[in-house]
Amino acid sequence: MASETNSGVYPQGIKLGVDVGTVRVGLAVCDPDGILATPLKTLGRNPKKNSDVRALAKLVLELGVVQVFVGLPRTMKGEERASAQMAGEYARLLAAELAAKGVDVPVNLVDERLSTVSAHRNLREAGMSSKNHRKVVDQVAAAGILQQAIDMQKARGTDAGRRVQAPAPSGMPSSAPTLQDASGSEPDSSTRGLQL
Incomplete structure (x- = not known):
């Protein structure tokens, strides 16, 4: 999938934020100009069959x-x-699922300390009862994650987070999946905390 890039620094277009939990996965999306992240939907987490991962790749x-x-x-x-x-x-x-589908869409890990706490606070401030938070809190947390990432990209003029590399396809020399910083190199321990 081709995408226009900002001088090769980071992709321009629709981006997706993901908040992973043990039971649910919250999703958020931003507009093609990367201005505003909005809650999208919640998927049920299925760690045994990973059907949610396949559904997410299909949504991408x-x-x-x-x-x-x-x-x-x-x-x-x-x-x-x-x-x-x-x-x-x-x-x-x-x-790995995106690579198996032949799709070259970067997947980056970004620091999300307190995103769920902030999501609960925002929902309370919006007047939603605590009982109803569960239905949407993961989506709101995902929107917070995505908004932080797109804001960082614009403010810094560089990509945000660490890119996750899919494992090599079968038949190729196998190596463990690695995390790379946004520039494409593997972060060393002294800079790892600064990359996100």
Whole structure:
């Protein structure tokens, strides 16, 4: 899938934000100009069959998405625990599914500390009862993740997050999937926290 780029720095067009949970996956989308992220939908998480990953890849194709941002939930100290590992694995599964479909759409991990907390606060401030939050909170969190990413791209003039590389296709030399910073190189431990 071809996309217009901003001097080769990052793709221009419709982008998708993803908030990965153990039960649900929230999705948000932005307009082609990358101005405003809006909640889109919530998928049920199916870690055994990964049907949600396939549904997400199909949605990327249907909407003509040029880039996907998956939230990486770090601790306030910047540590990556179980939920961050789950998000990283989800991003790799999505990158692999897109590659299997022959689609070259970047999947980037972006720091999303407190996105769900902010989403709950925003819904409360909008007058929604706590009981109804569950239906939309993941979408609102995904919108926060995406808005932060597109704002960073515009402010810095560079891509946001770390790109996730899909595993090599079968028949090619196998290597573990790697994370790369937005410039395409693997971040070293001294700069990893600064890339997101």
